Amino acid sequence: MNKEILALNYYKNNISEANERIKKDRIFNEAFRGKLTWEFLHGYEWKYIVLYRKYQANLNTIWKYYYRLRIHKLENKTGFSFEHNTSIGDGLIIGHWGKIVINGQVKFGNQMFITHGVTIGRDIRGKRAGVPTFGDRVCIRTNSTVVGKVNIGNDVLIAPNTFVNFDVPDHSIVIGNPAKIIHRDNATEGHIPEL
Numbered sequence: 001m002n003k004e005i006l007a008l009n010y011y012k013n014n015i016s017e018a019n020e021r022i023k024k025d026r027i028f029n030e031a032f033r034g035k036l037t038w039e040f041l042h043g044y045e046w047k048y049i050v051l052y053r054k055y056q057a058n059l060n061t062i063w064k065y066y067y068r069l070r071i072h073k074l075e076n077k078t079g080f081s082f083e084h085n086t087s088i089g090d091g092l093i094i095g096h097w098g099k100i101v102i103n104g105q106v107k108f109g110n111q112m113f114i115t116h117g118v119t120i121g122r123d124i125r126g127k128r129a130g131v132p133t134f135g136d137r138v139c140i141r142t143n144s145t146v147v148g149k150v151n152i153g154n155d156v157l158i159a160p161n162t163f164v165n166f167d168v169p170d171h172s173i174v175i176g177n178p179a180k181i182i183h184r185d186n187a188t189e190g191h192i193p194e195l
Contacts (some may be wrong), residue, residue, distance in 0.1 A: 004024065008101045009060070009061065010060070010062055010178030011062055011095050012061060012063055013058060013061065013063045013074070013108070014057040014058050014061060015054070015062035016061070017057040017090070018053045018054040018056070018057035018058070021053040021056065021057065021090060022049070022050055022053045022095045023090060024184070025049050025053065025091060025092050025093075027048070027195065028090075028092070028093060028111065028193065028195065029049075029093055029187040030132070030195070031195055032093055032192070032193040036091065037125060042078065043057070043107035043123050044074065044078045044080075044097040045094040045095075045096070045097050045129045047074060047093060047099075048071070048074055048080050049079060049085070049092055049094060051067060051070050051071050051074060051110070051111070052082065052088070052092070052117075054067045054069055055067035055068060055084075055086065056072035056086045056088075057101055059086055065146070068084065068117050072177075078097045078098070078188045079098055079100065079116075080094070080099075080100045081096070081101045081102065082100075082101075082102045082104070083101075083102060083103055083104035084104045085102050085104045085105070085106055085108075087106065087107050087108050088108040088112055089108060089110035089111070089116050089136070090110045090111070091111035091112065091116065091195070092111050092112050092114075093112070093113040093114070093192075095113060095114065095115035095116065095141075095142075096114075096116045096138050096142075097114025097116065098113055098115075098117060099116060099117060099168070100114055100115075100116060100117070100118050100119075101119045101120070101121065102114075102118075102120045102121075103131050104117075105122065105131045106120050106121075106131045106132050106133070106134070107131075107132075107133040107134065108134045108138075109134055109136035109137075109138065109154070110136045110137070111136055111137045111138075111195075112138055112139075112190055113135070113138070113139040113140065113188075113191060113192050114140050115140065115141075115142045116142060117142045117143035117144070118140050118142070118144055118145070119139075119144075119145045119146075119147075120132060120140070120144075120145075120146045120147070121146075121147050121150070122147065122148070122149075123165065127151065128147075128148030128149050128151075128165055129149060130148060130149025131148075131149060131150050131151050132146050132147070132148065132149070132151070132152060133150075134151070134152045135151075135152060135154035135155075135156065135158075135170065135189045136153075136154045136155075137188050137192050138152055138153055138154075138156045138157075138158070138188070138192075139154045139157045139158065139188050139191040139192050140158045140169075141157070141158060141159055141160040141162075141191075142160040142161070143160055143161045144158045144159070144160060144161065144164070145162075145163050145164065146158065146160045146165075147164075147165050147188065148165045149165065149166065150165060150166055150167050151167045151168070152164070152167075152168045153167075153168055153169045153170035153171070154170045154171075154189070155169075155170055155172075155186065155188050156170070156172050156173075156174065156186050156187060157169050157172075157173045157174070157187045157188050157191055158174045159173060159174065159175040159176070161176075161177065162174050162175055162176060162177060163177040163178070163179055164179055166179075168181060168182070169181070171183060171184060171185050171186070171187050172184065172187055173187050
């Protein structure tokens, strides 16, 4: 018998841990959007963030199944598909609801901004076989794709309609297809709020 199932903590809902992360997300979203409106707090973007944090906080409990089911239902409505990825650190903004696909093995830092039409996935062949790793303060704009075993640094803005399958250093803007890197201090200024 699995020892995990016998532990009392397995049945405890880690709502206080989830609420701490949700509070940080709320502060992050308010810094970007200003005062959060009723429409936003009842919209799909915020609902998904809240469910994501509850699922993330309960990965080692029986509650993960409940939150996974609720996330799955919301994914069917919104097109968000994080494939049970639980690595996003503190501070998440979903810019607009619409199709977002994130491989379950991708690693993220803190303060992420993701908009609709984004795909973050793995490559299955060649020297880039694997999934991306992201630093802190990364903004990924509409219809961009990041694939393969690449490292995306801190303070990186990936412009709309950009295809990235190479490493990106800190303090960079990546633009185009084929993409090019433009070094810029405070690359995410105006896109990711200062806290």
